[in-house]
Amino acid sequence: MTYNKITEDILNQIIDIVGTENVLTGQTELEKYSHDETEDLEYYPEVVAKPATPQEVAALLVLCNEHQIPVTPRGAGTGLAGGALAIMGGLMLAMERFNKVLEVDERNLQATVEPGVITEVFMNQVAEMGLLYPIDPSSKGSCFLGGNVAHGSGGPRVVKYGTIREYILNLEVVLASGEIIWTGANTLKYASGYNLTQLFIGSEGTLGIVTKIVVKLIPAPTRDVLMLAAFPDLETAASAVSAIFRAGIVPSALEFMERKGIEWVKEKDGVYFDLKDDAAAFLMIEIDGTDTDVIFGEAEKVNVVLEQFGCNDVLFAESTTQKDELWHMRRTMAVSVKANSIYKEEDCVVPRAALPVLIKGIKDAGAKYGFESVCYGHAGDGNVHINILKGGMSDDDWNNKLKDGIRDIFELTTQLGGTISGEHGIGLVQKEFMPIKYSAVHFQLWKGIKQVFDPKGILNPGKIF
Amino acid sequence: MTYNKITEDILNQIIDIVGTENVLTGQTELEKYSHDETEDLEYYPEVVAKPATPQEVAALLVLCNEHQIPVTPRGAGTGLAGGALAIMGGLMLAMERFNKVLEVDERNLQATVEPGVITEVFMNQVAEMGLLYPIDPSSKGSCFLGGNVAHGSGGPRVVKYGTIREYILNLEVVLASGEIIWTGANTLKYASGYNLTQLFIGSEGTLGIVTKIVVKLIPAPTRDVLMLAAFPDLETAASAVSAIFRAGIVPSALEFMERKGIEWVKEKDGVYFDLKDDAAAFLMIEIDGTDTDVIFGEAEKVNVVLEQFGCNDVLFAESTTQKDELWHMRRTMAVSVKANSIYKEEDCVVPRAALPVLIKGIKDAGAKYGFESVCYGHAGDGNVHINILKGGMSDDDWNNKLKDGIRDIFELTTQLGGTISGEHGIGLVQKEFMPIKYSAVHFQLWKGIKQVFDPKGILNPGKIF
Numbered sequence: 001m002t003y004n005k006i007t008e009d010i011l012n013q014i015i016d017i018v019g020t021e022n023v024l025t026g027q028t029e030l031e032k033y034s035h036d037e038t039e040d041l042e043y044y045p046e047v048v049a050k051p052a053t054p055q056e057v058a059a060l061l062v063l064c065n066e067h068q069i070p071v072t073p074r075g076a077g078t079g080l081a082g083g084a085l086a087i088m089g090g091l092m093l094a095m096e097r098f099n100k101v102l103e104v105d106e107r108n109l110q111a112t113v114e115p116g117v118i119t120e121v122f123m124n125q126v127a128e129m130g131l132l133y134p135i136d137p138s139s140k141g142s143c144f145l146g147g148n149v150a151h152g153s154g155g156p157r158v159v160k161y162g163t164i165r166e167y168i169l170n171l172e173v174v175l176a177s178g179e180i181i182w183t184g185a186n187t188l189k190y191a192s193g194y195n196l197t198q199l200f201i202g203s204e205g206t207l208g209i210v211t212k213i214v215v216k217l218i219p220a221p222t223r224d225v226l227m228l229a230a231f232p233d234l235e236t237a238a239s240a241v242s243a244i245f246r247a248g249i250v251p252s253a254l255e256f257m258e259r260k261g262i263e264w265v266k267e268k269d270g271v272y273f274d275l276k277d278d279a280a281a282f283l284m285i286e287i288d289g290t291d292t293d294v295i296f297g298e299a300e301k302v303n304v305v306l307e308q309f310g311c312n313d314v315l316f317a318e319s320t321t322q323k324d325e326l327w328h329m330r331r332t333m334a335v336s337v338k339a340n341s342i343y344k345e346e347d348c349v350v351p352r353a354a355l356p357v358l359i360k361g362i363k364d365a366g367a368k369y370g371f372e373s374v375c376y377g378h379a380g381d382g383n384v385h386i387n388i389l390k391g392g393m394s395d396d397d398w399n400n401k402l403k404d405g406i407r408d409i410f411e412l413t414t415q416l417g418g419t420i421s422g423e424h425g426i427g428l429v430q431k432e433f434m435p436i437k438y439s440a441v442h443f444q445l446w447k448g449i450k451q452v453f454d455p456k457g458i459l460n461p462g463k464i465f
Numbered sequence: 466m467t468y469n470k471i472t473e474d475i476l477n478q479i480i481d482i483v484g485t486e487n488v489l490t491g492q493t494e495l496e497k498y499s500h501d502e503t504e505d506l507e508y509y510p511e512v513v514a515k516p517a518t519p520q521e522v523a524a525l526l527v528l529c530n531e532h533q534i535p536v537t538p539r540g541a542g543t544g545l546a547g548g549a550l551a552i553m554g555g556l557m558l559a560m561e562r563f564n565k566v567l568e569v570d571e572r573n574l575q576a577t578v579e580p581g582v583i584t585e586v587f588m589n590q591v592a593e594m595g596l597l598y599p600i601d602p603s604s605k606g607s608c609f610l611g612g613n614v615a616h617g618s619g620g621p622r623v624v625k626y627g628t629i630r631e632y633i634l635n636l637e638v639v640l641a642s643g644e645i646i647w648t649g650a651n652t653l654k655y656a657s658g659y660n661l662t663q664l665f666i667g668s669e670g671t672l673g674i675v676t677k678i679v680v681k682l683i684p685a686p687t688r689d690v691l692m693l694a695a696f697p698d699l700e701t702a703a704s705a706v707s708a709i710f711r712a713g714i715v716p717s718a719l720e721f722m723e724r725k726g727i728e729w730v731k732e733k734d735g736v737y738f739d740l741k742d743d744a745a746a747f748l749m750i751e752i753d754g755t756d757t758d759v760i761f762g763e764a765e766k767v768n769v770v771l772e773q774f775g776c777n778d779v780l781f782a783e784s785t786t787q788k789d790e791l792w793h794m795r796r797t798m799a800v801s802v803k804a805n806s807i808y809k810e811e812d813c814v815v816p817r818a819a820l821p822v823l824i825k826g827i828k829d830a831g832a833k834y835g836f837e838s839v840c841y842g843h844a845g846d847g848n849v850h851i852n853i854l855k856g857g858m859s860d861d862d863w864n865n866k867l868k869d870g871i872r873d874i875f876e877l878t879t880q881l882g883g884t885i886s887g888e889h890g891i892g893l894v895q896k897e898f899m900p901i902k903y904s905a906v907h908f909q910l911w912k913g914i915k916q917v918f919d920p921k922g923i924l925n926p927g928k929i930f
Contacts, residue, residue, distance in 0.1 A: 107707045107818035130713065152656040163654055165663065166627045179906050185884035187814040188846045189628055191617040191667050192884045192891055193899065193929050194911050198630065198663035202656050219713040242572045248595065248684040248755070290713070291759045298755075349652040353572035381653045419650035419657045426657055434658065441644050446659050448917030452910060464658055 001457045003070045003088050006046045010067055014049050014091065017059045022050040022097070033074060033092050037139075038082040038429055039344055045072060045086035052097040054172060054180050054211040061209070061458075062178035064091055070461050073205040075115065075147030078139040080345055081427030083151065083204045087462045093209060095146055101125055102212070109217040110169065110186060115146020115210045122215075132220040134161035137423070138331045146210050152202030154423035156253035156330075159380030160288075161218075164201060171200050172212035176454040186214050199449070204425050205460040207453040221288035224252065225299045226323045229306045230279035230313040234258065234363070234375070237281035238355035240309035241379045244285070245352070247305050249298050253286035254380030255330055256355075261374045261387075264336040265329045276313055283311075283379065284330055330376070334385070337374050342390035342398070346406060348413045349422030352382035361412040362386055369405035370397060383422035403432075410436045426464045434465060466922045468535045468553050471511045475532055479514050479556065482524045487562070489513040498539065498557050502604070503547040503894055504809055510537060510551035517562040519637060519645050519676040526674065526923070527643035529556055535926050538670040540580065540612030543604040545810055546892030548616065548669045552927045558674060560611055566590055567677070574682040575634065575651060580611020580675045587680075597685040599626035602888070603796045611675050617667030619888035621718035621795075624845030625753070626683075629666065636665050637677035641919040651679050664914070669890050670925040672918040686753035689717065690764045691788045694771045695744035695778040699723065699828070699840070702746035703820035705774035706844045709750070710817070712770050714763050718751035719845030720795055721820075726839045726852075729801040730794045741778055748776075748844065749795055795841070799850070802839050807855035807863070811871060813878045814887030817847035826877040827851055834870035835862060848887035868897075875901045891929045899930060 006014070015023050024030055025047050034044045051057045064071045070090030077084055086092050098114035101122060105111065106129060113122055120140040123133050134157040137143055147153070149171070153164055171183045183196035190197070200207055231237035241254060259280050266275070285302055289295045303314060317323045337343060350358050359375060362384075366373050370393055377385040386409065390398050410420055414437045420430055434443075446465055450457070471479070480488050489495055490512050499509045516522045529536045535555030542549055551557050563579035566587060570576065571594060578587055585605040588598050599622040602608055612618070614636070618629055636648045648661035655662070665672055696702035706719060724745050731740070750767055754760045768779060782788040802808060815823050824840060827849075831838050835858055842850040851874065855863050875885055879902045885895055899908075911930055915922070 105816070105818075106711060108816040109707075109710055110816060152654075152660070154654050154656075158654060162627050162631045165660075166631050175906070181904065181906050185814070185902070186816050186882035187848075187884055187887065188817075189617075189619050189623060189814050189843075189848050189887035190884060191619075191812075191886040191888050192895075193667075193903065193907070194672075194914055195617070195630075195663060195667050196907070196910060198660060198666075201663075202658075202660055207659075219710060219715060222713075242574075245574055245684060246571060248687075250684060289759075291756065291762070294754075294756045294759055347656070349650070349654050351570070351573040351575060351651050352653070353570075378654075383652075383654050417651035419652055419655060421656040422652065422654035423656050430657075437650070438658065439646065441640070441646050442658070442661070445661065445917060449659055449914060452913030452917065 001461060003090060004068050006069055006091060010063065010069065011047060013063055014047060014060065018049050018051050018056050024048040033094065036077040036079045036082065036084045038080050041082050041085060043085045043087045045092035046089045048092045048094050050094045050097050054174055057093065057174045057209050057211055058178040058180055060091065060093065061174055061176055064458050065176050065178065065456055068456055069458065071458050072460050073209050075144035076142050078143040079147065079151065079427060080424045081421065082429045083425050083427030083463055085428055087428060095144065098146070098211060104129065111215045111217060113145055113213050113215060115144060115149065115213060117145050119143050119145055119148060126217055127220060130220050131217040133167065133215060133217055135164045135167055138334060145213055149201055149210055149213060150204050151425040152423065154378065154381065154383065156255055156378055159254050159378065160250050160252040165198060167216045168197060168201055168213060169216055170214035171197055171210050173200060173208035173210050175208045176456065176459055188216065202425070204427060204463055206450060206463055207459065222290050223292050223295055224286055224288035225295050226317040226326055227285045227299060227302065228315040228326060229283045229285065229311045230276060231281045231311055232278050234281040234359050235356040236310040237283055238359050238379065240283060240306055240311065241355055242353040243305045243309060244302055247301050249287070249302055251285050251380060252288040253284065255284040255376070256379035256384065257282045257284065257330065257333065257376040258374050261333045261337060261376045262329065264340050265333055268336040268339055269332060278312060284326060333376050337387045344388045346386040346388065346409065347421045347424040348386065348409065348418060349381065349383040350413055350416040350418030352380065354416040354418065355379060355382055358384060358412060358416060362409055365405045365408045369401055371402060371405060381422065382418065407433065407436065428463060431464060466926060468555060469533050471534055471556060475528065475534065476512060478528055479512060479525065483514050483516050483521050487515040498559065501542040501544045501547065501549045503545055506547050506550060508550045508552045510557035511554045513557045513559050515559045515562050519639055522558065522639045522674050522676055523643040523645055525556065525558065526639055526641055529923050530641050530643065530921055533921055534923065536923050537925050538674050540609035541607050543608040544612065544616065544892060545889045546886065547894045548890050548892030548928055550893055552893060560609065563676060569594065576680045576682060578610055578678050578680060580609060580614065580678060582610050584608050584610055584613060591682055592685060595685050596682040598632065598680060598682055600629045600632055603799060610678055614666055614675055614678060615669050616890040617888065619843065619846065619848065621720055621843055624719050624843065625715050625717040630663060632681045633662060633666055633678060634681055635679035636662055636675050638665060638673035638675050640673045641921065641924050653681065667890070669892060669928055671915060671928055672924065687755050688757050688760055689751055689753035690760050691782040691791060692750045692764060692767065693780040693791060694748045694750065694776045695741060696746045696776055697743050699746040699824050700821040701775040702748055703824050703844065705748060705771055705776065706820055707818040708770045708774060709767055712766055714752070714767055716750050716845060717753040718749065720749040720841070721844035721849065722747045722749065722795065722798065722841040723839050726798045726802060726841045727794065729805050730798055733801040733804055734797060743777060749791060798841050802852045809853045811851040811853065811874065812886045812889040813851065813874065813883060814846065814848040815878055815881040815883030817845065819881040819883065820844060820847055823849060823877060823881060827874055830870045830873045834866055836867060836870060846887065847883065872898065872901065893928055896929055
């Protein structure tokens with residue numbers, strides 16, 4: 001696919017569509033849009049436009065489709081796979097002006113929101129009504145709902161509440177042709193033709209531009225208990241995970257953290273509790289519900305399992321403040337790790353009982369290829385975020401040899417029934433690894449679907465495959 | 466699309482693939498395969514083949530693809546939209562020999578099953594391990610899991626546990642080309658390219674043939690309470706539905722039934738309780754959990770809401786026997802209605818608070834076009850099964866005028882944010898109504914997707930669109 005540059009004439013048409021004040025072209029203004037939260041990548045779009053209505057998006061797409069100009073949609077730029085980078089230049093569609101919660105329908109427990117609403121802002125707004133939208137990635141304070149849809153994002157509460165796929169009922173999207181459609185219906189069930197809503201979730205901006213999102217809400221739990229369990233080694237901690245479910249408990253969060261991750265948060269942000277010498281790995285377990293006795297009873301059952309699996313210390317968070325501190329520790333771990341080393345982050349997911357094997361494999365790969373890693377993530381979902389640290393690796397090893405190590409990890413992930421990304425997406429940086437798991441047939445189907453929605457290939461080109 | 470007939474030579478090749486004993490060609494043998502549970506339709510396939518392995522399915526598809534022969538996959542034949550009817554003749558793939566639960570993985574709370582396993586057989590098998598697979602359509606005693614996947618089936622417990630989309634993790638499918646792929650990974654999260662698993666769910670056998678299903682399981686609840694609430698009229702009952710959720714309760718089932726439906730079950734199967742004179746509509750509400758006090762506390766809260774909304778009688782089921790009887794009543798309602806009248810069944814779904822308006826609209830349409838109806842269904846999901854009764858309608862009105870009434874109902878459904886089918890699918894009988902909700906753009910996208918997976922159009926032709 002070859003693309004054209006944005007000419008003076010086309011730029012003027014872009015300005016006509018969204019207004020001068022919503023078009024950026026200067027190098028300084030564009031800097032913010034040249035990177036996301038993925039390690040060390042920089043690609044400048046030629047022009048950033050900030051539309052505010054589906055009609056403006058449609059007009060921009062018609063223009064770019066006509067002139068074969070690449071269009072990269074961008075939410076908050078918190079992605080970890082380079083999905084929002086304008087690697088072919090062209091037009092960046094910055095969705096930040098789509099920032100309104102259009103309706104919270106308390107009778108139907110649904111909301112209609114624009115894709116540029118910050119996830120946490122929306123969660124807080126519905127929480128004030130006693131409602132829960134449970135899909136809260138660690139970046140919830142800055143990421144956009146539209147980005148969450150594009151990546152099929154997760155977060156710690158998927159383990160109990162299900163994935164984002166269960167909470168997105170309907171999408172208004174603008175197709176590459178400029179046509180505006182709703183993908184489905186505002187209903188909890190749907191058996192009316194191929195499910196376009198589900199196809200758009202996780203499609204990383206390659207099939208169309210989401211301009212409205214209808215979200216399902218549920219009554220919020222009113223009580224929770226939070227435990228932090230310490231283990232002498234990583235594999236023991238990982239082994240306890242599936243046993244908790246087998247004991248009949250579905251926690252509302254079940255997070256895994258390596259000691260080094262906690263140490264680095266401690267360094268960066270101050271310490272919240274004593275780290276005992278024999279604690280190498282931790283599980284953070286939250287149980288929520290509506291009845292204090294019940295959740296404490298469940299916590300006690302979890303405690304029994306933890307002891308059986310070699311846990312040597314359990315902290316019960318006693319106050320809201322302590323809970324907030326623990327969650328802060330978990331949620332800022334990525335930022336703290338990044339502050340300490342050049343790194344690369346992977347997002348493997350496997351069936352949860354395979355976690356100990358995966359974690360051992362990650363460490364073995366590190367020993368073989370000479371890298372260190374800090375692992376943490378959503379253990380209840382079998383989803384591990386692997387932060388590979390450059391540490392003492394030479395630039396040459398880091399740039400070349402490391403890929404073999406990552407390849408080893410993805411091959412193991414695949415053998416264990418897992419896949420390359422659980423919630424970060426494929427974007428730019430993971431696409432080279434996709435053939436480890438997926439065959440030529442998969443690529444052919446994916447490319448065929450892409451062709452149906454975007455025949456000229458203008459939408460987020462060079463991503464996923 | 467024009468199709469070819471199965472010649473003697475092709476028949477011999479079919480026999481070579483699956484064995485003589487697994488090929489049916491005689492009119493008498495084919496009769497069973499000429500209809501499903503949809504009202505009054507009959508289409509004979511030319512040949513029925515019963516493969517037992519993905520490789521046999523692949524060989525059959527290669528053969529039919531080469532000779533442009535239509536292939537209609539069939540599960541248990543319990544469908545209500547004509548999806549499993551061989552309307553173009555050709556080969557029927559009867560999946561009944563794919564009847565094994567291949568693995569229940571208790572450590573990962575996953576199972577791998579073949580598509581010809583009866584839903585209830587599978588549910589019972591995992592229940593013995595303390596596990597729940599919650600997707601149980603009314604036909605659970607006879608329908609196949611593969612059919613449930615094909616239709617995106619639901620059932621009463623979707624309201625609490627989510628749709629089948631949340632429980633199907635991965636599918637082995639045979640494409641029209643004969644290629645066998647896994648659509649995704651055996652993981653609870655997935656952000657690795659377009660989600661083919663979700664695309665196959667609800668695709669009604671038009672994109673490929675499912676040969677293995679990886680299913681998510683959860684710990685089973687251990688306690689439940691079941692209530693039957695009577696209301697003086699339909700709209701009052703429907704109004705109470707959304708208020709229950711707004712009170713912070715998520716029932717494990719919230720079913721709606723019209724009096725006439727209960728009367729007909731009573732006639733057919735014997736009566737289970739007194740029907741008071743002033744009871745016109747009923748809500749059946751199940752609350753499940755692990756703690757008796759909690760679920761009774763929630764039942765009490767529901768009771769308060771019911772009273773506020775004009776409920777005039779509540780029955781609490783006192784024993785397992787009584788619970789089973791009530792569920793039997795609800796689950797056999799379709800059969801009892803069918804025993805009483807020529808009928809047509811619709812499966813509208815709307816946002817749940819719109820139920821009263823929908824129900825009023827259904828009755829208004831009946832008054833206008835001269836039909837009676839019995840409504841029941843999954844009110845918690847906003848999903849109503851409308852059984853339209855021929856009663857005193859003339860054959861001419863039934864065959865011609867009725868469609869206008871159905872059209873009115875679907876137009877109202879669409880205005881209310883709903884869609885044509887919540888869980889029965891579109892199949893053959895609903896496709897003419899699809900343009901009420903969906904535009905030419907939707908059809909173009911659907912057909913484009915179909916073209917990618919099945920370029921020669923051999924798989925279940927003439928369905929959905």
